[in-house]
Amino acid sequence: MCRNIKTLHNFEPPATEEEIYLSSLQFVRKLSGFAQPSKANEAAFDRAVNQVSKAARELIDTLVTNAPPRDREVEAIKARARSAERFRSDVSQRT
Numbered sequence: 001m002c003r004n005i006k007t008l009h010n011f012e013p014p015a016t017e018e019e020i021y022l023s024s025l026q027f028v029r030k031l032s033g034f035a036q037p038s039k040a041n042e043a044a045f046d047r048a049v050n051q052v053s054k055a056a057r058e059l060i061d062t063l064v065t066n067a068p069p070r071d072r073e074v075e076a077i078k079a080r081a082r083s084a085e086r087f088r089s090d091v092s093q094r095t
Contacts, residue, residue, distance in 0.1 A: 005030075009060050012069035017053075020060070024052035 005026050008015035028048045029035055037045035 008056070009063050010065050010067060010069050011072055011075075013072075015060055017057070020056050021049070021053050024049050024056055027052055 005023050006019070008019055008023060028045060032041075032045060032048075034041065034045065
């Protein structure tokens with residue numbers, strides 16, 4: 001899974017359209033292998049991003065859970081800690 005695609009389900013406040021769009025864009029980029037499509041592929045690329053966004057919104061809106069919503073700030077702090085640990089480990093392995 002692409003590290004740039006974030007979990008969007010079960011957050012308070014809920015995922016925004018921009019967050020869903022950006023995750024969809026990353027997904028389509030990963031599938032296509034293009035960071036930026038050529039002019040010849042631009043329409044297909046944009047259409048795919050829009051379709052994935054629509055499907056993602058529908059999925060997020062219909063998923064159910066008994067777990068309490070996660071706090072965005074708490075999850076961001078955990079992600080920064082994981083990142084710091086991962087990169088600290090990388091540096092210590094080089095020396």
